[in-house]
Amino acid sequence: MDEIEQVIIVRCDLNMGKGKAVAQGCHAAVRAYEMAKQETPRIVSDWKMQGEKKIVLKADLEAIMRIYENARNELPCALIRDAGLTQLEPGTVTALGIGPARRSDIHPLTGSLKLL
Amino acid sequence: MDEIEQVIIVRCDLNMGKGKAVAQGCHAAVRAYEMAKQETPRIVSDWKMQGEKKIVLKADLEAIMRIYENARNELPCALIRDAGLTQLEPGTVTALGIGPARRSDIHPLTGSLKLL
Secondary structure, three states: OOOEEEEEEEEOOOOOOHHHHHHHHHHHHHHHHHHHHHHOHHHHHHHHHOOOOEEEEEEOHHHHHHHHHHHOOOOOEEEEEOOOOOOOOOOOEEEEEEEEEEHHHHHHHHOOOEEO | OOOEEEEEEEEOOOOOOHHHHHHHHHHHHHHHHHHHHHHOHHHHHHHHHOOOOEEEEEEOHHHHHHHHHHHOOOOOEEEEEOOOOOOOOOOOEEEEEEEEEEHHHHHHHHOOOEEO
C-alpha cells in the first residue's frame, strides 16, 4: 500500500504566534481533508488505517503560492486566507493543506521545504 | 442562528515546539470535525456558513482530562495521544478537539482557559 500523508505548510514570513499558527494549520487540515474525502475517499480510508500521518512544514509566501499552483489541479489542497479580524490584513495567505494523498505525489512538490 | 465554533486545546505543559503543536492541533481538529459531521451534520453546515470559527486554547494535562470527561458524552470531541515516534513517550496526551458545536455548549467547559 502506498504511504499516505497530509502535509500542512504554515507561512513562516508572518511571524505568527503559536496559537495563530495552530489555528491556521487546523483550517488547512480540515479543508484539505474534506476535499480529499470527496475526491479520493479510498486514499483517505488508507490514510486512517496507516495512522493519519501529518507533516508540518514551513514556507514563505512565494513558495506556498508556487506549490499551490502546481498542486491544485492534481491533488486535494486548500489555500487558507485569514479573515483579518485580529492580527493580519484581511485576505493574507497563512497556510496550505495538501491531502491526505500519496507521499509519492506530494513529495516532488514539497520535498525542498523544512519542518516547522 | 446559534454561534458555532470548534475549540482546539493544546497541552501547554509539554513545551512542544510550534511544528509539533500545529501537528497535534490538526489531529484534534480533523478527528473532532469527522465526529461532528457524523453526529451533528446540521451544526457542521451552520459552522461552515458562519466561516468555520476556530478557537485555540491551552491547558495542562489535568485540565484537559477534566474537560474531556465532561464533554465526551455530550459533544463531539477527540482526545489526541501522540504515537511517540519522535519527541514524546507513546500515548502522551497532547491535544483535545471539541466540535464544531454551539458556543453555548462548549463555553461552560472551556471558558476558564487562556488562548494559546
